Amino acid sequence: MATDVLALAAQIAPGSAVAVPVDYAGVSMAMTHALIELGTKDLKLICVPTGGMQADMLIGAGQVRAVETSAVSLGEAGGAPRFNAAVKEGRIGLQDATCPAIHAGLMAAQKGVPFMPMRGLIGSDLLRNRPDWTVIDNPISDQPDPIVLIPAIHPDTAIFHAPMADREGNVWIGRRRELAAMAYAARQTLVTVERIVETRLLDDEKLAAGTLPGLYVTDVAVAEKGAWPYGLWGEYPTDQEEIARYAKAARSDEGFADYIGAQRAEVMA
Known part of the structure; x- marks a missing residue:
């Protein structure tokens, strides 16, 4: 397993197609910050099936060339300002989709067929x-x-955050089956988790059905509260105030830069 989140993010090559989950399904904001820190460029984001603050931040940082998605928004905080500006100004490519179409493309890749x-x-x-x-x-x-x-949709990499993994790389995703769909379709899957447990998850009758086998997981790194300000099921709620604060700041290039700078300072501290 990777020693830290930066080492995990470094496995994503510039130009990669990266699958990211919907805001309630385990968004790895820790990986978002790491990718911004590394400056990984020319990414195509495949939102499964919609995107939010993660996609907006990477777009605002100038690291995204295209997005395939059903929508990008900040939920109760309103529209995604950096995404909206980039589309309006023609700075990113946009492949408009629907939720079922995104899942159909991933299912085709999982089954090894050219289309669904x-x-x-x-x-x-x-x-x-x-x-x-x-x-x-x-x-x-x-x-x-x-x-x-x-x-078929073949992401180069799938990234997400989950509550726990074991020493064999098995990851507990509960009922978030979209995470499994991403992992099955992707060439590599990189996961941040709240903690590593010593027991083998697939041996626990209560956890096995919701566990993604390590066969589909390339690497794992621990990142406590790695989904924040999004919530993580069974762990902590979404911080709506922080998302609203981001939405307000990101309305301008300057506000976005200040927000990212402040986040970086907190991480470095």
Whole structure:
């Protein structure tokens, strides 16, 4: 296992496609800060299926070239200001998606097939803006039956935060199955956790069903409160005041830079 979060983040190469989870499913804000500290550039973020403060901060730091997502927002704190500004100014590429389409693409990668068919997109404007989504006639139907083919999504890296892992790299994700989908599809999976436990998670009948086997986990590092200001199930709640403070600061380039500088000073201290 990695000795620290910076060592974990250093395994993400510039230009990588990085899968990140929705705000309630274990966002590794510790990895966000580490990536900003390292200055890893030219990232494509694949939000599973939406993004929030993590995506907004990496975009604001100038480290993102493209985003594939169903939405990016700060929830109750409003829109994601650095994301909105970057899209408006044309500084990042945007692949607009839907939640089911993101999951379908990951499922295709997991199954080792080039695409996954979906029906729900027929008739939507999204098809006009996603030339990589192909509409065909159902080949096993005798009647006209259009269906959309969603290409497999193969992230280079998946990153997330979880309550615990064991010494074998098994990670407890509870019922957050989107984390498993990310790990199954990604070429490597890097996880921060609150703690390392000495017992083998897969041997515990109460924990085994919610454990991601170490087979799918590349490396793990401990980062206490590593999801903050987002919450982590069973551990601590979301700090809505801090997210609102970020939302206000990030409305301008200067405010964003001040916020990041203050965060860095806290980490260094």
